[in-house]
Amino acid sequence: MVDGVAQRPTLHARDVSVTYKLGMGKRLTAVDGVSFDVEPGAVVGLVGESGCGKSTLARAICGLEPLSGGAIDFGGEPVTRLGFARRPRPLLRIQMVFQNPYASLNPRRTVRAQLEDSRRIHPGSAPTVAQLLDQVDLPASAADRYPHEFSGGQRQRVAIARAVATGPDLLIGDEPIASLDASLQARIATLMQTVARETGSSLLFISHDLAVVRLIADRVLVMYQGKVVESGPTEQVWNHPAQPYTRRLLAAIPVADGLGRLPEVLPLDG
Numbered sequence: 001m002v003d004g005v006a007q008r009p010t011l012h013a014r015d016v017s018v019t020y021k022l023g024m025g026k027r028l029t030a031v032d033g034v035s036f037d038v039e040p041g042a043v044v045g046l047v048g049e050s051g052c053g054k055s056t057l058a059r060a061i062c063g064l065e066p067l068s069g070g071a072i073d074f075g076g077e078p079v080t081r082l083g084f085a086r087r088p089r090p091l092l093r094i095q096m097v098f099q100n101p102y103a104s105l106n107p108r109r110t111v112r113a114q115l116e117d118s119r120r121i122h123p124g125s126a127p128t129v130a131q132l133l134d135q136v137d138l139p140a141s142a143a144d145r146y147p148h149e150f151s152g153g154q155r156q157r158v159a160i161a162r163a164v165a166t167g168p169d170l171l172i173g174d175e176p177i178a179s180l181d182a183s184l185q186a187r188i189a190t191l192m193q194t195v196a197r198e199t200g201s202s203l204l205f206i207s208h209d210l211a212v213v214r215l216i217a218d219r220v221l222v223m224y225q226g227k228v229v230e231s232g233p234t235e236q237v238w239n240h241p242a243q244p245y246t247r248r249l250l251a252a253i254p255v256a257d258g259l260g261r262l263p264e265v266l267p268l269d270g
């Protein structure tokens with residue numbers, strides 16, 4: 001862990017709700033009274049099936065969704081809906097890595113140009129472009145290429161480097177491995193964890209896959225129908241799930257060879 005982690009901000013979410021208006025007077029409560037903290041340097045997994053509210057919660061943390069109840073603050077600064085570009089300084093300290101790096105990277109700009117833009121936000125002395133690429137295991141020559149010239153996994157590495165270039169205090173991965181081949185998923189998840197640890201950032205890693213989250217997270221939150229139904233140290237939730245829903249999530253993970261529940265997610269090389 002890097003120096004100064006203890007001085008980094010904590011994310012506090014208290015009784016957070018987000019409701020969407022669906023028209024015809026109907027409403028959908030996508031996030032329903034959720035409370036949790038992400039302490040400096042912590043790696044927290046947020047798991048749950050599709051539609052349970054994970055992305056809505058991630059967007060709310062970034063100030064991109066108005067809350068219908070509760071409060072989120074980051075280092076004491078309330079998170080409000082100001083839009084990504086107009087976020088106040090403390091919210092620039094929260095960076096998202098999205099599911100689809102192709103959509104989140106600018107196709108018309110080189111990797112170097114995109115990393116340079118992010119470096120300008122860094123509050124201290126930002127790593128160089130070459131250092132950023134090295135941190136995500138890409139060669140320095142990647143700097144002068146465009147997003148379409150990379151594979152999906154490589155593009156996600158670029159997206160991680162771009163987030164890290166800003167010097168974030170909190171990284172959020174919103175299903176960052178969901179669009180990747182199974183063989184790559186553990187590698188990219190582990191990379192995000194390593195990069196967060198090396199830079200002193202905390203990490204909220206969102207996935208529907210508890211087996212991958214288990215590889216990287218100290219603590220896990222299990223979300224079901226908008227609520228956090230279970231939370232605790234990852235190994236405790238994995239080995240002794242208290243809630244029927246968590247047991248169902250675990251049962252849905254294929255058993256590889258009788259040695260454990262991890263299928264294709266094990267290889268970390270390459």
Ligand SMILES: Nc1ncnc2c1ncn2[C@@H]1O[C@H](COP(=O)(O)OP(=O)(O)OP(=O)(O)O)[C@@H](O)[C@H]1O
Nearest residue numbers: 020028030048049050051052053054055056057208
């Ligand atoms: N802008 C929106 N307007 C109306 N309903 C929405 C909106 N965004 C999400 N929802 C609904 O809110 C619920 C939670 O969606 P959300 O995307 O947060 O779930 P999720 O757990 O991230 O799912 P996935 O893993 O498939 O991305 C879903 O029922 C979804 O249809």
